[in-house]
Amino acid sequence: MNKNRYLLCLLLCGVLLYYGVPRLAPYQDGMAGIFSIAWLAFALMVIAGNLTAILYAPKKKKYTSKKIAFSPKKKKIRYFQ
Secondary structure: OHHHHHHHHHHHHHHHHHHHHHHOOOOOOOHHHHHHHHHHHHHHHHHHHHHHHHHOOOOOOOOOOHHHHHOOOOOOOOOOO
16 A cells, blocks of 8 residues: 555656756756755655655565464374284
């Protein structure tokens, strides 16, 4: 479930970058340039955080019964007369 959320966040960030980057002016003087650089920095942090969460998420373990996996072997006792 979480991987789907991280993937959705990555896709939304990509859409925002697709629409936002052509309108940004990082080389402009004043507040417009500072805003553009800060916006791009935050977008890169979002991408890095979501990629890290996807790549380093713990893997789901297959269900194994503890009774079957850790039970000692039973020996058959034979009585001969």
